[in-house]
Amino acid sequence: MIHPLHQTYFSNYSVLRTSDLEEARTRVSQKFCDHRLDLADRTARLSVAHNAVRGTHLSVNYLSYGAEVMVDPGYLGAFYLFQIPLSGKALIRHRGDEITAHARAGTLLNPDRPTRLHWDAECSQLLFQIDRTHLETVASALTGAPLPGPVRFDMSVDFSTSNGQKIHRSFMACAKAVERGVLFQRPLSSLDAQVEFDLVQTLLTQQNSNISHIITRADTAARPRDIRRALDYMHAKLGEPITITDIAQAADVNIRTLQKSFRQTLGLTPMQVLRNARLDTAHYLLMARCNTPSVSDTAYSTGFSHLGRFSSYYRGRFGHRPSEGPQP
Template sequence: MIAAAQTGAAPLARHNLFQTDDLDRARAIVARQFCDHRLERASRDAPFAALHNRAAGQALSLNYLCYGADVCIDPGELRGFYLIQIPVAGGAEVANGGDAVTVGRGAGTILNPTRPTRMRWGAGCQKLLIQIERRALNALAADWAGHELPASVLFRTHMDFTTAPGRDWLRRAMACFRAAECGQVFGAARTPAQGLIEEELMLSLLRFQENSAQHFLDRPATGPVPAHVRRARDIIHARLTEEFTMRELAAEAGTSLRNLQVGFAQSHGIGPLQYLRGERLKLARFRLISDGPGARVGDIAAALGFAHLGRFSSAYRAAFGEPPRQTLARGAP
């Protein structure tokens, strides 16, 4: 873990953006990098002394930020980006939508852009921040799912870095900060590897941190996939909400129904109809998590071609270990 700036240089010191004891100036500069927000002192226990270091990449930016004083921050919805916050000193209270957590070292938070955020950073709180463009992360999730997602990915707010997957992701993130401090990536470096580094950090985040699209990343590895099966799979992903027969699918994929059945069985261990139903169940789960308390299980099932609610519920429970109403009631991670 990168150390707090109690003595010596702060993290990302070569990428300093500003340092000031003027609260209004700090708020204005931070707003230009992130979004407009309310920033107020919560107490007079410590002097206000803001410091912001920032190394921009392509779809991500790495940041170190502290205010010195005990402050309240209210940005509302972030809209255009996700924001990961990793305390390196002190602690903070963070609320994103209905999730409210208190974090210090060993934990972090990820702010969802479509949910209102409120925070209180205690005096002496110092954080590493990773800003991720909403568009880039959701495009990556859609690529992995194989089709467009009907809503933005929602993450569980609290990040636990004491687990093995959490420690592994944190090591990846800290390696990015160390490389940026050395001038190897981010900032003015902009090496050819920059996009690959950012993509891997986002993809590992989707794997590690509980989110509404995580089940799309759980596909088991398969053997070689014939071209006609790949074509059929692409058609399925593009038309998940449309009705079509397996004969029509085979014709559009340029093969016979028998070849399609045999190809799916050999490469995926199931037939094309079972594959289609499985992908529709995954999309149903995403919508049950994302659509909110006003959604209805029957409407979501019908929109995805499940005409019989009872059979849909049974198939859903078999796939995900819980009935769809339980997923809907629990909501986002």
């Protein structure tokens, strides 16, 4: 059972602290979209706390109004909004449906359907704002074909179900990594891009939508030669910032098929196989008896843009830091 979490996230990334209603509406609109904001009780005192961290295709937000408010954004337009309540409750009306969101039930709002929200005074939420174009790009990669139309999810995300728990774990892990300063730090890295892709893939594969059946139908097994094409492409591009989408295109299969086939055949994801190949190449270069490159040059030449992560991965695979020789 998931209990309400009262932690304030991303305090080091404060966007807004205000008790002024109009300032709250204007500043929050700048981060999300234009909307109407009203106090349920005009004598109540507003106490807005908004913190936010931006990646490339999504932003992670903590938001609390500190008073009972009604929010009417109409159509979100350019983004999907996944909401995880940390405390309190919110009544959500969306696409003709109405639910009460709380710590055991989140909501996923579609950009092309009108929305109205009523937050109680204790409500605080994590809000994941996902660019519509990015989600559609990931969806096309999973299905292996152009989308027949807009992707529309069921609004309610039940965190007591198996699929809902997977979604909750993935997004909370992202929030905690941002909180620790591990994700979405400038400059952004390939890890940040992979996390953004993985989060959207989790929504598309675990939350029911109008394309769930298409994703399931595309979920077929790759042939051995497709896996070989993927591996050949990886080894040819070890030093370049390639993505899972690039690998799937090189193998001429959709991403979901590629991932399943790698797990079944190799017991690893394609990106884990790529990372191991890069680490093995780095190890070979650093163990050279002469003209050994520096650790930083080796990391960059084998596709690692973050030296700290490179050192951690290297030690995990070989049992010692890249600056050390193998231990006796």
